[in-house]
Amino acid sequence: MGRYLARRLLQFIPVVVGTMFLLHYMTMLSIQFGGDPIRALFGDNPPPAQVIEAMRARFGLDNGCLEQKGNPCVGIFWDRMLQYLQFDFGINFRGREITDLVGERWPVTLRLTLIAIIFETIVGVILGVMAGLRKDKFVDNFVRFSTTLLIAFPTFVFGVIIQVLVALALGDWIKAQDYFPTWFKAMFTPVFLSDYPWLSLVIPGLVLGAFSLAAIARLTRTSLIENLRSDYVRTARAKGLAQRRVIGVHTLRNSLIPVVTYIGIDVGTLLGGALVTERIFNIPGVGGLVFQSVTQKDSTVVIAVVTMLTLVFLTANLIVDVFYAVLDPRIRYE
Amino acid sequence: MSDPAMSLQEGPPAEQTEPAKDANRSLWGDAWYELKRNPIFWVASTMAIFVILLAVFPFLWTNADPSTCRLANSREKPSADHWFGYTFQGCDMWAKVVYGASKSLAVAALATTFTTIIGITMGTLAGFFPGWVDTIISRVTDIFFGLPFLLGAVVFLQLFQIRNVWTITTVLTLLGWTTLTRIMRGSVLSTKNKDYVDAARALGATNGHIVFKHILPNAIAPVFVLSTIALGGYIGAEATLTFLGVGFQQPNTTWGLLIQEGQPYALQGDPHLLVIPCAFVVVTVLAFILLGDALRDALDPRNR
Amino acid sequence: MTETTIESKRGTENEVLANLPWDANAPLLEVDNLQVEFHTRDGVAKAINGVSFTLDAGETLGILGESGCGKSVTAQAIMGILDIPPAKITGGSIKLNGVDLLQLDEKTRRHVRANKIAIIFQDALSALNPVFTVGWQLAELYRKHSGASRAQAKAKAVDLLKLVRIPAAEQRVNAFPHQFSGGMRQRVMIAMALALEPDIIIADEPTTALDVTVQAQVMQLLADLQKSQNMGLILITHDMGVVADVVDKITVMYAGDAVERADVYQIYERPAHPYTKALLESIPRVDMKGQELAAIKGLPPPLTQLPPGCSFQPRCRFAKDRCTTEDPPLYDVPGNRKSACHYWEEVFNS
Ligand SMILES: Nc1ncnc2c1ncn2[C@@H]1O[C@H](COP(=O)(O)OP(=O)(O)OP(=O)(O)O)[C@@H](O)[C@H]1O
Ligand SMILES: [Mg+2]
Numbered sequence: 001m002g003r004y005l006a007r008r009l010l011q012f013i014p015v016v017v018g019t020m021f022l023l024h025y026m027t028m029l030s031i032q033f034g035g036d037p038i039r040a041l042f043g044d045n046p047p048p049a050q051v052i053e054a055m056r057a058r059f060g061l062d063n064g065c066l067e068q069k070g071n072p073c074v075g076i077f078w079d080r081m082l083q084y085l086q087f088d089f090g091i092n093f094r095g096r097e098i099t100d101l102v103g104e105r106w107p108v109t110l111r112l113t114l115i116a117i118i119f120e121t122i123v124g125v126i127l128g129v130m131a132g133l134r135k136d137k138f139v140d141n142f143v144r145f146s147t148t149l150l151i152a153f154p155t156f157v158f159g160v161i162i163q164v165l166v167a168l169a170l171g172d173w174i175k176a177q178d179y180f181p182t183w184f185k186a187m188f189t190p191v192f193l194s195d196y197p198w199l200s201l202v203i204p205g206l207v208l209g210a211f212s213l214a215a216i217a218r219l220t221r222t223s224l225i226e227n228l229r230s231d232y233v234r235t236a237r238a239k240g241l242a243q244r245r246v247i248g249v250h251t252l253r254n255s256l257i258p259v260v261t262y263i264g265i266d267v268g269t270l271l272g273g274a275l276v277t278e279r280i281f282n283i284p285g286v287g288g289l290v291f292q293s294v295t296q297k298d299s300t301v302v303i304a305v306v307t308m309l310t311l312v313f314l315t316a317n318l319i320v321d322v323f324y325a326v327l328d329p330r331i332r333y334e
Numbered sequence: 335m336s337d338p339a340m341s342l343q344e345g346p347p348a349e350q351t352e353p354a355k356d357a358n359r360s361l362w363g364d365a366w367y368e369l370k371r372n373p374i375f376w377v378a379s380t381m382a383i384f385v386i387l388l389a390v391f392p393f394l395w396t397n398a399d400p401s402t403c404r405l406a407n408s409r410e411k412p413s414a415d416h417w418f419g420y421t422f423q424g425c426d427m428w429a430k431v432v433y434g435a436s437k438s439l440a441v442a443a444l445a446t447t448f449t450t451i452i453g454i455t456m457g458t459l460a461g462f463f464p465g466w467v468d469t470i471i472s473r474v475t476d477i478f479f480g481l482p483f484l485l486g487a488v489v490f491l492q493l494f495q496i497r498n499v500w501t502i503t504t505v506l507t508l509l510g511w512t513t514l515t516r517i518m519r520g521s522v523l524s525t526k527n528k529d530y531v532d533a534a535r536a537l538g539a540t541n542g543h544i545v546f547k548h549i550l551p552n553a554i555a556p557v558f559v560l561s562t563i564a565l566g567g568y569i570g571a572e573a574t575l576t577f578l579g580v581g582f583q584q585p586n587t588t589w590g591l592l593i594q595e596g597q598p599y600a601l602q603g604d605p606h607l608l609v610i611p612c613a614f615v616v617v618t619v620l621a622f623i624l625l626g627d628a629l630r631d632a633l634d635p636r637n638r
Numbered sequence: 639m640t641e642t643t644i645e646s647k648r649g650t651e652n653e654v655l656a657n658l659p660w661d662a663n664a665p666l667l668e669v670d671n672l673q674v675e676f677h678t679r680d681g682v683a684k685a686i687n688g689v690s691f692t693l694d695a696g697e698t699l700g701i702l703g704e705s706g707c708g709k710s711v712t713a714q715a716i717m718g719i720l721d722i723p724p725a726k727i728t729g730g731s732i733k734l735n736g737v738d739l740l741q742l743d744e745k746t747r748r749h750v751r752a753n754k755i756a757i758i759f760q761d762a763l764s765a766l767n768p769v770f771t772v773g774w775q776l777a778e779l780y781r782k783h784s785g786a787s788r789a790q791a792k793a794k795a796v797d798l799l800k801l802v803r804i805p806a807a808e809q810r811v812n813a814f815p816h817q818f819s820g821g822m823r824q825r826v827m828i829a830m831a832l833a834l835e836p837d838i839i840i841a842d843e844p845t846t847a848l849d850v851t852v853q854a855q856v857m858q859l860l861a862d863l864q865k866s867q868n869m870g871l872i873l874i875t876h877d878m879g880v881v882a883d884v885v886d887k888i889t890v891m892y893a894g895d896a897v898e899r900a901d902v903y904q905i906y907e908r909p910a911h912p913y914t915k916a917l918l919e920s921i922p923r924v925d926m927k928g929q930e931l932a933a934i935k936g937l938p939p940p941l942t943q944l945p946p947g948c949s950f951q952p953r954c955r956f957a958k959d960r961c962t963t964e965d966p967p968l969y970d971v972p973g974n975r976k977s978a979c980h981y982w983e984e985v986f987n988s
Contacts, residue, residue, distance in 0.1 A: 011476075014473070015473075015476050015477055015480050016480070018473070018474075018476070018477035018480070019477050019478075019480035019481055021477075022477055022478065022480075022481060023481060023486070023489065026486075026489070026490050026508070027489065027490070027493065030490050030493035030494060031493060033494075034493050034494040034495060034496075034501075035494075035495050037493060148620070148623060148624065148627070149620065151619075151623060152566070152616050152617075152619040152620035152623055153616055153619075154570035154571070154573055154574050154615065154616075154619065155574070156573070156574050156577045156578075156593070157570075157573070157593065157612045157615055157616060160593065160597050160600065160608055160612070161608070161609070161612060163601070164600050164601065164605055164608065168601060190601070230764065231759060231761060231764035231765040232764065232765055232766055232767040232768070234714075234719055234759070234765070235759065235765045235766065235767070235830075236767070237719045237751070238717055238719050238751055238752065238756070238757045238759075239751065239752050239778065239779055239782075239830070240748045240749060240750070240751035240752035240753060240779075240782075240783065241748075241778070241782055242748065242782075243744075245782070250767055253769055254767070254768070254769055257769075268482030268483070268485070269482065269483070269484075271482055271485060272482045272483060272484025272485050272488075273484070275484060275485070275488065275578060276484075276574060276577070276578065279578065280597075290485075290488065291578060291579070294488065294492045294578065294579055294580055295579055297492070299492060299493055302488065302489055302492055303489055306485045306486070306488065306489045309482065309485055310480065310481055310482065310485065313480070313482050314480050327769065328768070328769060329768070329769060329771075329814040329816075330768055330769075330814070330816050333814065333816070333817065
């Protein structure tokens with residue numbers, strides 16, 4: 001295990017640096033080819049040239065290499081990395097520390113993604129197991145049909161429709177009934193309520209997790225069916241074990257290994273999806289911050305926040321890989 | 335949404351167990367035989383062809399001009415004359431949806447083509463040449479993979495002042511090629527060790543001959559399955575990006591823009607402004623997912 | 639867990655089995671006219687069409703035949719671990735000391751497995767669960783069948799590993815299957831089969847996945863243990879060479895039929911079925927070096943479309959018109975043997 005961990009950590013560092021550089025280089029290219037974000041900020045109505053110059057200097061955009069198309073601007077990258085190491089992610093166009101902005105908002109996004117992960121994993125695995133155990137029966141066909149349909153809904157489409165249907169139509173009806181407690185009504189609101197920091201995130205969380213739920217259900221199903229055919233499951237039956245144990249202990253654990261890997265990758269999907277969900281339901285989280293900054297053309301914030309989220313994603317993957325090794329000894333002893 | 339293709343990947347790529355000589359022919363021949371018998375394939379193809387026809391020949395489907403709008407008609411509900419009603423600006427919704435197909439589909443088709451080409455090339459190189467070629471390609475793939483799809487797309491696209499089919503396609507391609515590369519690499523690796531490849535090598539075939547005659551035809555199946563599904567995924571991705579304000583901009587007509595525009599009015603009691611463009615996105619994505627699924631089932635000998 | 643609970647648990651387990659109407663005078667295992675079908679997309683595959691044999695305690699029966707002739711299906715039918723569907727047992731009986739296993743409900747049947755009949759599979763690497771230690775997988779049998787505590791079960795697992803001659807058993811018990819060599823893994827499988835001291839062990843090609851040198855060791859181990867514990871052993875193989883020194887009697891299978899039954903020396907001396915004869919001729923012998931092997935020409939028929947009459951007839955050099963129309967019954971052959979060939983005398987005397 002120790003050797004595996006060491007090797008995994010050694011791989012982690014170049015990937016982090018590489019991904020950071022990729023993000024940086026593509027940003028540089030976009031600026032070099034797409035134009036100056038400061039000028040874009042003001043649109044048709046630019047302030048005096050000195051003001052623009054001053055702002056450029058302040059956001060490190062006065063560097064000459066931004067004029068040379070294709071130049072990777074390694075110097076800028078180096079400075080940025082050093083700043084990131086000191087938890088300095090810069091300031092937004094209004095002069096606020098980006099770390100402060102994120103600090104205020106990340107608990108909301110964390111709650112949202114937690115709800116999504118818990119929901120998608122539990123329901124997804126249960127559906128997948130039910131379908132896999134009854135291959136080609138009604139349950140299986142139903143799960144396959146509904147997950148295919150769910151996957152066809154991009155998160156934002158699903159979100160806006162759920163918002164109209166559940167949070168508004170059903171929500172209005174629920175609000176009109178006296179016998180529902182307030183907390184229950186809070187669950188069916190189309191927006192975030194700071195008095196109900198968990199409950200008002202339930203529906204957005206379900207929306208966020210819906211796509212991955214379908215993917216997890218399908219993955220669990222295939223993997224379970226595959227494992228049910230395996231030789232070691234046949235051995236377990238030959239050992240005279242009860243069917244429940246054959247499936248619960250000998251099949252399920254092996255079948256969940258790919259699901260665990262998927263959940264690691266899925267953190268990336270969810271962080272991206274949080275952008276969409278938080279915009280739809282007006283949730284003041286990190287995704288909402290990105291969206292707001294996109295609207296205000298505050299690209300410094302967008303880049304900094306996405307950098308942080310990418311780091312979160314890479315770290316989550318690292319943790320999942322460790323967990324993976326715990327589940328699968330073949331990896332651990334490689 | 336994440337990289338659409340990846341989320342749908344299930345289990346290892348299809349193993350080909352067919353014997354040496356006519357492995358390719360029987361693989362694809364059998365697949366076609368299976369496809370023909372699958373009703374889902376026909377339903378999905380019909381849906382896909384319908385959308386493609388909308389995109390390529392919009393004028394065949396409507397006389398109305400999507401850009402002649404009269405504010406008097408604003409938010410008019412669907413009626414017998416105009417089944418789909420009018421948009422906020424008073425444009426004919428049907429005409430808007432018909433003309434909106436082309437840009438969405440163009441982006442998706444281009445991104446699929448490019449990612450597939452890159453994926454097949456890089457995956458084959460990495461799988462066929464172990465050693466430094468494989469190492470470099472795999473590490474670069476890891477790095478691109480480290481950037482979550484939607485987050486990456488938002489960062490890059492928001493930096494462009496003008497966004498058109500090409501900018502969006504470029505960004506989707508840059509972020510989307512990794513999955514196909516990985517799949518192709520795995521598939522090539524498993525095909526490479528098949529007996530018929532060894533046999534060809536023993537007979538002194540050149541690398542090029544082995545790759546093009548023996549490996550590619552057999553290893554490419556899982557990539558096609560995933561590309562088909564990804565095409566639907568890119569339609570969803572483009573609409574998502576547009577909805578977030580980093581995709582197409584007004585005065586273009588695309589499904590994503592129609593949804594973005596319709597969302598606030600749906601909340602105020604005009605659901606058709608939202609539901610109709612959403613339905614088009616969903617049906618299109620669904621068509622390609624079902625096509626890919628049908629193709630996978632047909633190509634996967636384990637299901638026979 | 640205390641001794642008493644172990645006893646009581648063991649008691650309930652044994653009760654299930656003890657309550658069955660065992661007949662001490664009946665043969666240990668008697669398979670009669672077993673028939674198994676597979677319902678596949680290509681139609682119904684008749685994998686087993688009336689296989690019969692008996693086995694007594696301390697005896698070794700070899701089941702021989704080409705790949706795909708239904709040896710493993712027979713073994714799995716006896717164990718009761720066929721996947722139903724696609725499999726379906728359409729006829730016959732499998733009697734263990736007079737009790738027809740096919741009539742038992744799944745709950746009772748489950749106790750027969752491992753307690754009464756155990757199986758060793760061909761490929762030990764895939765037959766062992768990759769995510770549990772070898773010791774855990776062995777101990778599980780004691781924990782679930784005899785109610786032993788974890789510690790007790792583990793101690794027994796170490797004993798088992800010693801029994802199958804695995805060196806440093808105390809340490810190896812904590813290792814995972816992939817950390818063992820092929821031969822060692824197959825020994826673990828043997829240990830697993832022996833754990834609950836069953837009356838019968840079925841070994842389904844236990845050595846095909848191993849190196850030749852290791853094969854002999856594993857075979858020897860299996861034979862020794864069988865003799866010392868007086869078990870019945872069914873040895874499945876497609877290699878005539880392997881069986882010669884180990885087995886007492888042989889059942890030869892072809893395309894789902896048991897085509898010949900006899901003692902091993904009888905078969906080697908004078909086969910009474912053309913297929914057995916052909917099999918024997920295909921064994922490479924030292925004195926035949928340099929000569930061409932008399933391999934059997936052609937392939938077995940597809941099980942979904944068995945030809946009318948004798949299924950070996952298309953490949954048979956003794957075949958006559960009658961063979962294409964009339965399915966041969968099992969003829970009695972002198973020496974208490976059986977042969978499913980109309981012209982067995984011709985083969986016998988050739
Ligand atoms: N799950 C299944 N579905 C369909 N057909 C099956 C299945 N399992 C076995 N069969 C069929 O039953 C026949 C007998 O198979 P079996 O595994 O018993 O062969 P075998 O004699 O053990 O061969 P080998 O020496 O290769 O192990 C085969 O022809 C196979 O096609
Ligand atoms: Mg077998």
